[in-house]
Amino acid sequence: MSGGKHTHVYKTVNDCRIQADVSHSSHNAATLVYFHGGALISGSRTMLPDEQIDLYMQAGFNVVSVDYRLAPETKLPIIAEDIRDAIRWVRTEAADLYRFDPDRIAFAGGSAGGYLALLAGTGIDGYRPKAVVSFYGYGDILGDWYTQPSEFYCRMPLISQNRAYGCVGGAERSEGSRDRRDFYWYCRQNGVWVQEVTGYDPVKDRLQLLPYNPIDQISSDYPPTLLLHGTDDTDVPYEQSLMMHEQLHKAGVDSKLITMDGAGHDFDKNETDPSVKQAFASVVRFLQEHV
Template sequence: MKETRIYKQIDNCSISADIYYQGTDTPVILYIHSGALIFGTREWLPTAQIEYLTNAGFSLVNIDYRLAPETKFEIIIEDIRDAIEWVRTKAIEWYDFDIDNIAVMGSSAGGYLSLLTGTMDYKPKAIISFYGYGDILGTWYTEPSEYYCKKPMISRSKAIENIGFEETTDGKWDRIDFYYYCRQQGVWVQEVTKMDPNYDLNKLMQYNPINNISNDYPPTLFLHGDQDTDVPYEQSVKMYEKLKGIGIETKLITIEGADHVFDHDFEDPKVQGAFIEVVDFLKTHLCK
């Protein structure tokens, strides 16, 4: 059963989480949705995945967060920190799940944010990244995308038609034009972070997971299609190799022939197999 609660209130912006509580002392998965920090919503998490994870014995907290460009990049990161803190300190007023065993899971930009939690003061017990990325400063994001440039070009005026002035967590699909513009021009970093890699490199590197891996980085599972047209497969490979190189427990599951958002085809045998490994990984690190 789902319960929705506001985990953070800022002025006129309420930020919500859906809680799927599975009982006393159950370990917790905090899920972060995709959308390049520009669009998307917690409602994107497929029911099939929710049921699979909760049936495996995990309580699930599926969060929204404020979106760019209306909300500053650093504040978006703050929302993620606050969501984890809410689970650990406030949500236990209603749910007696096991706050000592929390995993963070996300897809695409949610995967990026999940990987970033491994660099924070409070670190989850495990991280699951579905086609996420650990390097926002790579050329894949800072230069025009060959893939997106083959699509109809989006002018800046068109891109900002559905971007507003008030902060929002409601990442309606029509905001994707702003993302297309960013990828076609190679300006995602500038538009989303309001920082320029040429002048603000040191500050940006603070938010670049691959540059901030420590010896206490959590065990991490990567899942990525090797034909991903949005986030290069190599993004997971590089993070995996970096973690493995310093002795962090990690695993990379390559979905052969798969593009972005492969996990939404939940009936695919490859996806079914991948989720068996996801649950095994989570049980290994959260159910000791």
């Protein structure tokens, strides 16, 4: 198979079909596996803009954008299993179907997807990619920024518990609309994202959560990593990428941090901005160098 975008079901759990979109560039080429954002609560594989897919494909990469089951119906340990199975599917069935090189794979993602890319870089299922790219992601889910009420979100209209829980619940799902964001706002206003998404208490269950905290799982064989973050990000603090960069550097890992001065969350969606274009050129060079 070649050309265009093809959708596949890579995993089915009960009635939940978990899908991946494959944009095929060429045989025996490197592949970029992309994880979408949405705080692990909302979003889908379709959030990766076509302009970005085209950019990566023109650089010679196949692109696979994957779904995973969403919280709070599915908790983080099970979401991590979906990520593991997605990676396994890319390296086996998809590699056979599209003649990917199963050893030339990079992980990338934005926000919560950046977190998943960083987590997968620690070696889910024993496999480490050739490189990781995180757009305004985070390596520490146990910090105060996520376990305490957010000053930024508390300035917004308060979301009641009834309204928040009215947005979620029921059957497991792998795609979530923007309507679910009220639940995320509630989590940030009350500092309960970790409990709601993981099923664990960040204090009492810290040991159980450490395997899902990338900054605590860095070793010298962690893949080369590129982090991009805006200094005015009001959702994920810029310090999250700075801390991750410093820890990677201490471990002797090839790590680069691109600081987007004055940029906020989702800055990469503004592809016409000259600084964003320059950032993407750096991403492509980084991937071509390492994958």
